Amino acid sequence: MHKRLLIPGPTEVKSDVLKQQAKPLIGHRPKEFTELYTGIFDKLQKFHKTKQWVTVPTASGTLFMDMTARSLVKEKALCCVNGAFSKRCADTIKACGKEIEKIEIEWGKAVKPEVILEKLDSGKYDTLTLCHNETSTGVRNPIYEIGKAVKKEHPDIMYVIDSVSAMGGDKVIPEEIQCDLIYASTQKAYALPPGLAIGFVSDAAIKRCEEVPNRGRYTDLKGLYDYYQKKQQTPSTPNVSLLYALSYQLDRMLEETSEGRHKRHEEMAKWTQEWAKKHFEMFPEPGYESITVSTIKNTKGKSVAELNKELAKRNYMISNGYGDLKEKTFRIGHMGDWTTADIKDVCSHIEEIWEL
Ligand SMILES: Cc1ncc(COP(=O)(O)O)c(C=O)c1O
Structure with a gap:
């Protein structure tokens, strides 16, 4: 039952959306795939009213935590922790061998711009991480206010947001948030099966990658970007079936x-x-x-x-x-x-x- x-x-995923996954497969190098993938790119930019580059890796959202560590953190990240998922991000960056410092906030309370600014003023950090919607506590952090305050004083810091359980439902307009990376998983507010992640990336983030060595392969944000610029495809084999479902669901979302x-x-x-x-x-x-x-x-x-x-x-x-x-x-x-x-x-x- x-x-x-x-x-x-x-x-829950609508049955007509689920059915999209049963379409016959196509290869990921022919023109049909480029049309599918660039179509998704355009629809995501349109829905989120952004000109930022967007990437849709075949992975769950956690990949972007590793990608943050491997591709964006130069030396040290300031990680706001007010629940299990923001803690996971901090721990992941540390596990990738980069330095972190946590701002620990009681579970149930939100992260406010003042506490971040106070810490950032010491000038030791190159990246700031934050969770938009702490799924463990149901707290929604004020990402727009934080972006405005932080970027005014620290324009070079990479502002990275886990919006895994918010984006696609809550308002996410990357340029207004002033974020450098904001990401989600498809099984949450996009109402799709799990297996794809969606990330909007600023030009500054792509530049930052060039300053970060040892980015790996699957975690190399610049690698994804370069491949897209050259071929409008993904460097490794994507989950085409889920991309069909995403393309279809984005049409429904744009209609709404x-x-x-x-x-x-x-x-x-x-x-x-x-x-x-x-x-x-x-x-x-x-x-x-x-x-x-x-x-x-x-x-x-x-x-x-x-x-x-x-x-x-x-x-x-x-x-x-x-x-x-x-x-x-x-x-x-x-x-x-x-x-x-x-x-x-x-x-x-x-x-x-x-x-x-
Ligand atoms: C806020 C938040 N971040 C990250 C994750 C991990 O996402 P995934 O399981 O898609 O890797 C979750 C999953 O529930 C989440 O709610």
């Missing part, structure tokens, strides 16, 4: 418009927050709640594991809290192609099961 996924990724998609996510989040406040409390600091995943404090001490067993009988699945937050919080993922009506439905089942 299929459980409809209201977890913070992978999210980026504003429409953003508004629908805002509406789902607002409704969920009101519902949560009626029965429980929100976990994130007020004003910084994610619009793609709501993390709710389990103030009534209910069993989230039992809830999910009951929800499964009703063809739904939500998420327990992440790590130490398990059973202390629960998460409703409202990303991708869900609507407020669907969220109301799953919440009415939660009310019945938990007798709220």
